[in-house]
Amino acid sequence: MEQQEYAIGATRVAAGRTDGRKGGVGATDAAVAVREAARPGGAADGAPDAVPPTRADAGQALDPELSPDPGLLRLAHWFAAATPGTADDLCAASFGLYPARHFGAPADPAAGAPADPDVSWWHGPTAHASASRRTREAQDSRGEGALRRARLDEAALPVVRSGAKPGRPGRHRRPERAQPGVRLAQDRSVPEGVAQNAAELPGAERRIAARLLLAHPLVTASGPHADGFPLIRRHRDWLTERFDTLLGYRLVVGPWHARLCKAGLGPGGARRLENPATGTPFTPAAYGQLALALALLVDAPEQLPYRRLLDAMRAAAPELAAAPADTTAALAALSSWQVLGDLPEDPADGAFVLTVDRELARAVPAGPPALADGPADLIRRACEAEPATAVRRLLAETPAVLAADLPEDRRTWLHEHRLSGPAALAEFLGLETELRAEGVALLDPAEELTDLALPGTGTLARAALLLVERLVEEVRPLPGEAVEGDVPVADALIDGVLGDIADDHALPARYLADRTALRRDALDLLHRLGLITPTPRTTWRLRPPAARYAPAPDLRPAPGNGRHSRPHA
CATH class of the missing domain: 1.10.10 (Arc Repressor Mutant, subunit A)
Known part of the structure; x- marks a missing residue:
């Protein structure tokens, strides 16, 4: 069976494509470089540096049946020494297990300017949720964690739509016009009416x-x-x-x-890994524990006592010792990928046996660091590609691609293929194209091909939506006003808007007691969606796609009622 080989004696490395294109680490055919067993702790000839040697703590010997893969052990050291952001980028470059992320609801041309590709996002149609009055019964039915009006009349603010759609068909499909009686035989993943005819x-x-x-x-x-x-x-x-x-x-x-x-997303573009059980972001130490455990599991026995795995990890790299929470998060991620079987709720005693799937363990790494000089070099190599491939990857994986963010060669390709390039991906993935003066977004109206949704369910998603729509209303440039992409947002404005949200809505106790946490989490969500970005001076800039979520601007002057006002018809 074709798979990436990480067993003892072999390590996959990336090679060039036969067709001349660069696919990046994890996206190219791989060659096999044999590990030199005669040089303990050394790398194969031509490798940029040596693999850190395995050694044991005092009184703890190496397990002869659990020999760590040198490439993954080297990666574990890189993770542990990285900053949080670099560790996220390194995870995407080496594993490529991140999900795609897309905006959902398409903009409504009736809510603003025509859907002209030369119109700016700042002044184009919006996907803003229209206001609707909800009864007290409807408010009460939303549950304890829902965001609701607390002190003002509920009709004074638009009600944010939930991203959930009750009764929708299963996941990962584009809505199709239903035709009765059409069904994929023996396939539960496609509901009745998914296609117009058998063809x-x-x-x-x-x-x-x-x-x-x-x-x-x-x-x-x-x-x-x-x-x-x-x-x-x-x-x-x-x-x-x-x-x-x-x-x-x-x-x-x-x-x-x-x-x-998948290939990497480059510096600053990666998705962070989170503990599947708690949602806590991975620390560099947790990433290090993940790579270290994987280095042992690629050739481990199918039945492995939990305590034996922990002992082997400590013996293989005692300098990578981490907090129990980091190790637990790493093993939980491996369990979610089915490399390990189900873990008990409380693994503290260690009196249980893990089921190991070596085949999946070897499939997790998309490309080992055999050719890289270090973490930065691996991150760079992982996202290398010709302009067409690089731009299409961004369109397929990220909410929006802004021309100003691209290097010159990729920006030129996007300008020359702004219709045909996105259209090919939209057809392939069942997405819709949104062209604007600043760039392109591929939308998923089904709100399924994304790990983050806006509008979304939950207090944080709704608070973030209220924040972004009010910020856009405050700082949006007027038509004809010169603006180069992003618009600066004063910290005082962010704090003021969040204060209004906290005062006007019943937030969870942790946000009412800690406004700093509300600010941090709301801005983090908007940043991950590409709607706002930090600057080196710890301030923020609002990005053009943020205007998708604000009400359409009313550019007509309000009728006056003074003595010199013209009567309003």
Whole structure:
């Protein structure tokens, strides 16, 4: 079975593409570099530096059956020494297991200017949720964690729509016009009415499979997305060709799992990994524990006592000792990827046995650091690609691509292919194209091909939406006003708006007691969606796509009522 080999004696490294394109680490065909066993702690000839030697603590010997992979052990040291942001970028570069992220609701041309691709996001149509009056019963039914009006009349502020859609069909599909009686035989992942006729079924299946892989790059036959695995297997040749042609991604489909090897997103563009159980972001130490555990699991026995794994991790790299919470988070992530079986709720005593899937453990790394001089070099190599491939990757993975953010060669390609380039991806993934003067966004009206949603459910998502719409109303440039992309936002304005939100809405106790936490979490969510960005001087700048979520500007002067005002018709 074709898979990345990380067993003892071999380590995969990235190689150039035969067609001349650069796909980045994890997106190219791989060559095998044999590890030199005669040089303990050393790297193969030509490697940039040596793998840190494995050694044991005093009184603790190395486990002869658990020998760590040198490339992953080297990666573990890089993680542990990195800053939080660099560790996130390094995770995307080495594993490529991040989900795609897209805006949901399309802009409504009736709510603003026509949908002209030369119109700025600042002045174009918006996707703002219209105001609607809710009864007290409806307010009470939203639950304890919902955001609601507390001190002002509830009709005075637009009600934020929830991202959840009750009764919607299953995940990872584009809404289709229903035709009664049409159904994919023996496939529960496609509901009745997903295609107009039998001739369209292969196209609908391929779109579902492509969306699933882009949202979840590692899909197994027994995991949470098992319903979509038969579609991936059925269309693997077509999917392999399309992912390679459009995005330079390598797709490996085996009997029991499918792995889409994504490239990195470059410095500052990565998605942070979070503890699946608590949602706590990974620290560099947690990333280090993840790579260290993986270095041992790629050739571990299928049944491995939990305590034995912890002892082997300490013996292999005692200098990487981390807090128990970091180790727990690392093993929880491996369990969510099904490298490890289910973990007990309280693993403190260690009296249980882990089930190890070596095949999935070897599929997790998208590209080892064998050719890289260090973390920064690996992050750079992982996102290298020709302009067309690089821009299409950004369109497929990120909420919006702004021309001002791109290097000259990629900006030129986007300008020359602003219609055909996004259209090919939109057709492939079932998305809608939104062209604006500043750039392009691929939208997912089903709000499924994303890990973050705005509007969204929960207090934080609603508070963040209120914050961004009010900031846009305050600082949006007027038509004809010279503006180069982002608009600065004063800290005092952010604090004032958040204070109004806290005063006007019933927030959870932790946000009422800690306004700093509200500011931090709301700005973090908007930053991850690409709607606001920090500056080196710790201030913030509002990005043009943020105007999608604000009410359409009323540029007409308000009728006056003074003695010299013209009567209003």
